[in-house]
Amino acid sequence: MTSHFFLHCKVAWKIWVDIQLWLEVNMVTPSNLLTHWRCWDGLGQNTKELKRGFRIIWHASIWAIWKTRNNIIFNNAGIEVQEVVEEIKMLSWKWNLSRLKIQVCLFYEWCWDPKWCMGVLRH
Template structure:
């Protein structure tokens, strides 16, 4: 979509992950069936009833609705950012390497990368993997 707006002619390209809809930021992160599966599992893991996002900016504001202190909001914000990165990476793996992504693998990437990010970049150096995979806010 961005290339078309810049008058660069390309073949029509439906979403690489779900095969439906035009592949733009809004669809890829909020309207894609594949991404919906990822967000559903990440939401359950973070103890959200649902992650509702109608626009990409909605995703970037989810952490503001988290009950808890500053660190709870930071942890959730980090998880949202890692999830966006993992979805984008899976899209690129499909387009450029022909690898068909799986929702469970993307969620596993989100959990492991966000764990490593938090463990190395915060005061939570003592977090434990077996507790993290059950509830990312267990230490708060």
């Protein structure tokens, strides 16, 4: 049931696809949440900052999907996948700024290239 809500329902799957496009990564969605975490954790192998940043983005995604699911169930709300993706970008940007102590990165820069903001492409 958990895997369905967070990974395999149509809305969650589309959110993950959009997040992967944003991050320019590609992975097959595994059958369960723990394996998804392990795969996701392996995407940021380039640097410690990237690994930690990807972890924060994963947690922000799970949190946003959870809140969206609850809003649909308890408030009979509709869903716009792009709004959830934008919420994930905003939340992960704020969390990365405060937790990773990355160089100041404006929100539009984060949306454009979060890897750059995490220092991966800087010299």
